[in-house]
Amino acid sequence: MASPAALNTLQPGDALVIVDVQNDFLPGGSLAVPSGDEVVPALNALIARFARLGLPVVATRDWHPPGHCSFRERGGPWPPHCVAGTPGAAFAAGLALSASAIVISKADTADRDAYSGFGGTDLHARLRDAGVRRLFVGGLATDYCVLNTVRDGLAHGYAVILLTDAIRPVDLAPGDGERAIAEMARHGALLLTSGDIRGSRMTASTSALLTDLYQLTMLQAYFDGGMTKTASFEFFVRRLPQQRNFLVAAGLEQVLDYLETLRFSDAELEWLAGSGRFHRRFIDWLATLRFTGDIDAMPEGTVFFADEPILRVTAPLPQAQLVETRIINLLQFQTMVAAKAARCTLAAQGRLLVDFGLRRAHGAEAGLLSARASYLAGFDGTATVEAGMRWGVPLYGTMAHSFIQAHDDEAAAFEHFARSQPLANTMLIDTYDTESAACKLAGLTARLARDGIAIQAVRIDSGDLAENARRVRTILDGEGLPGVRIFVSGNLDEYAVRDLVAAGAPIDGFGVGTRMNTSADQPWLDCAYKLQEYDGQPRRKRSEGKATWPGRKQVYRRRDAAGHLAGDLLTLLEDRAAGEALLAPAMRAGRRLAASPPLAAVRAHAAANLAALPPALREIAPVETPPVTVSASLRELADAVDRRQEASTPATY
Known part of the structure; x- marks a missing residue:
């Protein structure tokens, strides 16, 4: 039983x-x-x-x-x-x-x-x-x-x-x-x-308690004070990192999943009641809490810049407040990784790119979501098997050095693997001596070919990758194997990929792992989720260095005659302007307006966005970004909100 x-x-x-x-x-x-x-x-x-x-x-x-x-x-x-x-x-x-x-x-x-x-x-x-x-x-x-x-x-x-x-x-x-x-x-x-219902591999990410304590303490105060009128919050990045010319919106699908399933389980409510921090009427109210608000967002794969909201939540204040922590958590991570992966994509100039980063990612969820974000941004696939099952991301795999070491003879290891994987084999040739291994592999090809088995590729994971690739290419071509591709890995990122391509190294593909999955050169974004309107009144934060633009907003994108991005206009939602409106309705009354697009379609949208970047922004080196112009109406509203706030604040001496 x-x-x-x-x-x-x-x-x-x-x-x-x-x-x-x-x-x-x-x-x-x-x-x-x-x-x-x-x-x-x-x-x-x-x-x-x-x-x-x-x-x-x-x-x-x-x-x-x-x-x-x-x-x-x-x-x-x-x-x-x-x-x-x-x-x-x-x-x-x-x-x-x-x-x-x-x-x-x-x-x-x-x-x-x-x-x-x-x-x-x-x-x-x-x-x-x-x-x-x-x-x-x-x-x-x-x-x-x-x-x-x-x-x-x-x-x-x-x-x-x-x-x-x-x-x-x-x-x-x-x-x-x-x-x-x-x-x-x-x-x-x-x-x-x-x-x-709980999945056999459910994690803490599915729990309503995956939030900051202050969200719940504020919720009880809102509940006690009857503050349940409609609020609008927006998620945006305050400033681009110095090493980024743009960012790529990612994570919307996971946000919508979270909002649709948000609820407190009986066990969670019992634990909160036992904590002594919250009174019973509030706990009973939490038991009925569901997200019933609206979401407007930039589609995943959209390129964006500083101060531009990529997602807006409009909902009763307690709901909109509670979801802040998880929304930031989901959007910041995938957006950060997608931007890093997009830079690798641009640097590779059409060469194969595979995500190799799960094992050193900062946790299982990070590894899985980085596989998704990197594919979205232009990678060709991943080594993370679950990403293939969940989202249809193409899977790529080679072998570990341990497979070679487990055999007494390196050539026997190659043959064993080729016969086990006749249609998808990439041989790791740097366990002992890279050039010697390439020669051994070449010597096997005729025997394998008699059984209809062809070697697809070799992988080099150490040393001077450019020089090793040149020497291996010479060996393979000399043995009549020009179709065997060379794939390299080992602490790669967009800078290393750019340099290898610029050096003319005969490399057909790159396995990019830790430095992409952790966004090593920029492992965080200066992002925020801030209140923009409550009960019909625009709101604005004026903290030093962290001031926000008030009101619900839209971003309009202009393009030049060549179709390249020419600049964005940040303005109020009710304004109309020339160009493409970037934020679109995604959810109404807590329900998606449509099923999420297939990841392949999101990937195509991202590719179109990258292709529309001006040549200077496609470079890896930092450049001045296209201006994000703030409309006169938005500036006027900010001034009006400031005057209203100052008038309502008694002078102190």
């Missing part, structure tokens, strides 16, 4: 089954389930968790032909709904299903209805083939399709967990939904909420 901890912990053999979250069942649809759209955030949070663990996600849908037997025109109980191929049959626009989701269409013939996802479909066979043993079920509607799907799942022998915060009933008769839940429980379904 499963332990209590295992009941809410995701593990191999689990699958998420999303029942009929389609437009016609949402408010405004032809067969709307009251508040049916409220299931989407909880389901999206679970979709992300299942995806991170490589667990299957199933989405069932009604897929009726015109004139279906369930329609009133045919004597059925329902108005026409979910007709195949119509907008009403489409999944909810905010439901973040990936291309890998298993879609099950049911009731797709005119004379057969099916409330259950198992009814007349191959769902059971597909789950069985995937090794699924336990189902997590949510969707619409509790008292019809969810009920019947759960009953059939239990009948087929699956353990079933009903996600009670991710279902909504039709309730044709008052109480139908509650009776359906009770019936599912009687049949053996376990009742949990999405917030109860």
